[in-house]
Amino acid sequence: MTRPDPLESAVRLRRVPRQARSRQKLAQVLAAADRLLAADGVEALTTTRVAAEAGVSVGALYQYLPDRDAITEALADVYLARLEDLMDAFAGRAKTETWADPVGLLVDAFAGLYRAEPGFRALWLGRGLTDAAREADLAHKRVMAAGVHRILVAQHRVRDDDAAALACRAAFLAADAVLQEAFRGDGAPELLDQLKVMLRAYLDRLPRP
DSSP: OOOOOHHHHOTTOSSOOOSHHHHHHHHHHHHHHHHHHHHHOGGGOOHHHHHHHHTSOHHHHHTTOOSHHHHHHHHHHHHHHHHHHHHHHHHHHHTTOOOSOHHHHHHHHHHHHHHHOHHHHHHHTTTOOOHHHHHHHHHHHHHHHHHHHHHHHHTTSSOSSHHHHHHHHHHHHHHHHHHHHHTTTTOOHHHHHHHHHHHHHHHHTSOOO
16 A cells, blocks of 8 residues: 655645655654654754754744644654554565464564654653644554454454454554553553453454455
């Protein structure tokens, strides 16, 4: 599945960069914002601090990201795209590989992404989400749940029907909530282990093809 470039779909970009140099500068700005977010939280994302961290003028930053909300929403788009790309990669692999434990594989993979993305954790587990970012997250959850269904269908674990799709959505939403709770602390492995037990038991109840 081809996804929109998050640098083009970010909800609050003042204008979309078209030239390679401009796109590189915006990516540089978002990388700087990610570092500040990871180190100091959402309050650090002032246009002045982000511009200084990125090594660009405030005027250059304003061309694309006029305020803190725009910065956090652009970062949110980038983070969500990474999660969806990971789900897509697993969906592709699921068509040609056979996994003894799809639940364990997916939980570990997404827990690993949580661990590797301190900026994502700071934004999602803090109080920095705007209304637009929350709307994007709702759409994201539907995409991710559909990805779970695609994977389990490819692995011959569930049927390719609406009932199984709804069950996969419920499983994903439960997993997402537990992952977030786990990473409010230190990514407690015992909590993630219990998540796997719960998901396996739930999904094993579903009719198989």
